[in-house]
Amino acid sequence: MIRSRAKTRLVFLQIGLLSWGVLLVGLLAFLWLRPQGQFALSQLPLISIAAWLAGIGLVAFLVAGLLSRKTRVYILFFVAVLLVLVNGLAYFGAYTLTHYNDSMLPGLAFAPKPENASNPAEFGLDYATERITINDEEWLEAWRIPYYGEPQGTVLLFPGNGGNKAHQLMWPAGIFHQMGYHTLMVDFRGQGGSSGTSATMGLREAEDVAAAMAHAEQIGLPRPYVLYGVSAGSVAVMKAVDDGLQPDATILEMPFAHFMNAVKTRMKAQDFPTAGVAELLVFWGSIQHGENGFFHNPVNYARSMSMPTLILQGEKDRWTTLEEIDAIYDNLPGAKELVIFPNTGHSLLVTVDETFWTQSVRDFLQAQGLAQPSS
Incomplete structure (x- = not known):
């Protein structure tokens, strides 16, 4: 009986070692072949394969431990290893989700940094490239489109x-230009021509919003200042205002209300489990970036926004429900307006219905005395 039990334990140990060995060899092969362009990530379900191999190995080692004479010690060891593994995966997941093409881990599946593929001149608009200094090593790139009237x-x-x-900004900037506004289109750090390779979903970006408005004042761009943000860009605007920035008006397109809900919604859309996992991702992301993602709730920032605010939202946005948008709207203490685009998801709304978008924005600005009536 003891010999049979030992043989069974040995079999499970071999299964565990084989599974994790294949996983390790596969990871090394991926790291080697990916930078050489010999490995197409899209051709294999790598995440599913890795998860299955890791899971099989964990179960095999657990069963082998249960068959051991020192079961209690083995279980404690197994739990410790499992905790380290789960947190390690969460740390890596948070890192990959908030970094682009990072040189710290070359060859891994980081999304490419969002580079600018066009410029205003291609749309017949004069522009100047502005460099907004954050510190000795960081800067923002912005395009300034002057209005000559x-x-x-x-x-x-x-x-x-x-x-x-x-x-994301070329189309709306062109419309604001037609309305008679100077426009300043800004890349956050980690985007386009700006420095950096990371993003924080509106947390650090709020500092960039404040820096951009300070730059506009420094170079003499005329008031009133209207801040327009798309999705996480609108959240950055909201946090900047909560931190003390005072623009003359804000236009928020598709903001989210609670960061944790936004993470869970995106995980569900990718068929990933959310219970506990989303919290771990936010925890390690907060550690990496020195920000507290658990308190990153734009629905609370809204209470600080006393300036006129327009919210533009798609009716069928899968990332943010209309109930969450209503909660943001209800918390706005100043003049406010909510415009819903029917049968529309999480898309750049000006591209869905330019006429409706333009009229909604124009009506709002005119109602607040920030634009002259069109002739």
Whole structure:
């Protein structure tokens, strides 16, 4: 009986070693082949394969431990290893989700840094590239599009997570220009022509919003200042205001209300488990970036926004529910307006219905005395 038990334990140990050995060899092969362009990530379900191999190995080692004479010691060791593994995966997951093409871990599946593929000149607009210094090592790149007539003011535009000024801000900037505004299109750190390779979903980006508005004042761009943000860019605007920034108006397109809910919603969309995992991702992401993601709730920032605010939202946005948008709207203490785009998801809304978007923005600005009535 003892001999049979020992043989069974040996079999499970071999299964565990084989599973983790294959996982390790596969990881090393991936690290070696990926930088050489010989490995197409999209051709294999790598995450699923790795999860299965890791899971099989863990179960095999656990069963082998239960068959051991020192079961209690082995279980404690197994639990310790499991905790280290789970937290290690969460740390790595948080790192990959908030970094682009990072040289710290070359060859891994980081998303490419969102680079600008066009510029305003291609759309017939004069522009100047501005460099906004954050510190000795960090800066923001911005495009300033001047208005040569009598300006209505200045609109500062900020992109969403994974976007950049060329991809997400060109179209709305062109419309604001037609309305008679100077425009300043800004890449956050980690985007486009700005320094850095990371993003924080509106936390650190709030500092970039404040730096951009200070730059606009420094170079003499006229008031009123209207801050326009897309998705996480709108959240950065909200946090900047909560931190003390005072623009003359804000236009928030598709903000989220609670960061934790936003993480869970995106995980569910990718069929990942959320219970406990989302909290670990936010915890390790907070450690990495020196920010507290658990208190990153724009619905609370809204209480600080006494200036006129327009919210633009898609009716069928899968990332943020209308109930969450209503909660943000209800917390706004100043003049406010909410415009819902029917049958629309999480898309750049000006591209869905330019006429409706333009009229909604124009009506809001005119109602607040920030734009002259169109002739």
